[in-house]
Amino acid sequence: MSAPNILLIVSDDHGYADRSALGVHSAVRTPGLDRLASGGVSCSSAYVTAPICSPSRAGIISGRYQQRWGGQWFDSASFAPDDVPSLAELLQERGYRTGYFGKVHYGGENVGDRACPPQHGFEETLYGLAGQSLGRLNYLHHSEQSQSEYGADAAKYMAVQPLLSGDEPVEHEGFLTSELGRRAAEFIEAEDERPYFCMLAFNAVHNFCWQLPADELARRGLPEYNDWKPESGRTYTEWYDDVIVPNLPHGREYYLAQLELMDAEIGKLLDLLDATGQADNTLVVYTTDNGGSTCNFADNTPLRGTKYTVWEGGIRVPMLWRWPERLPATQQTDALVSTLDLVPTLVAAAGGEAESDGVDLLPVLTGETQCAHTALHWDCGFQWAVRSGDWKLSWVDSDSPSVAHLSQYEHAPMGSGWQLTDLAADLGEQHNRMTDEPEIAQRLRALHATWRTEVGLDPAGLLGDPVRHEENGSDE
Secondary structure: OOOOEEEEEEEOOOOOOOOHHHOOOOOOOOHHHHHHHHOOEEEOOEEOOOOOHHHHHHHHHHOOOHHHHOOOOHHHOOOOOOOOOOHHHHHHHOOOEEEEEEEEOOOOOOOOOOOOHHHOOOOEEEEEEHHHOOOOOOOOEEOHHHHHHHOHHHHHHHOOOOEEEOOEEEOEEOOHHHHHHHHHHHHHHOOOOOOEEEEEEOOOOOOOOOOOOHHHHHHHOOOOOOOOOHHHOOOHHHHHHOOOOOOOOOHHHHHHHHHHHHHHHHHHHHHHHHHOOOHHHEEEEEEEOOOOOHHHOOOOOOOOOOOOOOOHHHHEEOEEEEOOOOOOOOEEEOOOEEHHHHHHHHHHHOOOOOOOOOOOOHHHHOOOOOOOOOEEEEEOOOEEEEEEOOEEEEEEOOOOHHHHHHHHHOOOOOOOEEEEEEOOOOOOOOOOOOOOOHHHHHHHHHHHHHHHHHHOOOHHHOOOOHHHHHHHOOOO
16 A cells, blocks of 8 residues: 555644534534544544643644643743654655645744744745744735734734745735645645645634635625724723623624634545545544634533633544545544644554654554553643543642633633543533542542653642642632
């Protein structure tokens, strides 16, 4: 069997419940993702390595826990060290041509840094450095003219800087989701005997979803909404509070429109694979960078919590795999899997091996085994969690300034103190089992302390003591 083409699609902040095939919300329309799921394997217990994008994306591209180089939160997130090969570099070694199209956000990158796709193995690129603009890319405007019209302050907050191809600026005025889909299709269609690895990192469905083409707003009966500019007389912080839950009129409708339009681009790519005879030997993977952002109108039913939190809603994500030549169709696995597994699985599909904190999921996806990871870990400093089997233990430092900031600024309830949950019986994390299962709590805490040592975090920095949870714990 020849090495497969690989198409890895990563979205931004997509809600766990927001796929029409799940039947949770009748207003959700995702026929492209539904088609992908029906043709392959869905992972119902898939996780990212962090509840925010920067450290999570570092884990995706490297296959390593980003805590190994200190990446715990926005302020410490960065691309992997030079001696850690990226997924693109590993596939290049297997003879793949490589293309990257979309959002880049591993930290505070500058043009030419190793974190930029041309510097870690991608031959063809069109990307935006979201770390230069509060983690987002504008959906409509990327040009020097837009920067001038918005002004320096608003241009940064509204993320209208030019895109990049290689290390060179590229201006694009128009709907970015469509352009990213078009460029990915162009790359896929290129005449080249080598198999390809195409990484398509949509900025959808990150916030500011009202940034839609005028014809789409009209077709959906949605009003225009203005981006922030200083001349509005309001500070950015004052304005921001009105564009998240529960204050933005039509917020859920804007979000669903962006989701539907992203899904349409995915559907077009699946059509292209069919039309060019590539579908059977193309491995397509879809996932998102962190849990759904409920402050941006995503829904994570039946999970508790949102992006930013170590509740399941912050770290459990959609993950879909399709490879008709190797994988069964219309299957689901409940195996404990992680975005760490993308590197070893995709390299294994290409006929190689990769050193990683993940595992090769092909035996799970083909049904040969039901077991992937026995435990997974998350650690943001002020909050952490560990899942082992069906049990999950988490700790949130209620005195942390980050907790207060996220609760107020992002409307993201963080919880407080200790939480022990049997996810098999309580997927919504409504019942704290600390009191009746103290030995399990102690075992999981010890497991996480050992992991912290393994990845180079100071074990002395592990906050909290399960024995004293009654003093500082909470069911909030």
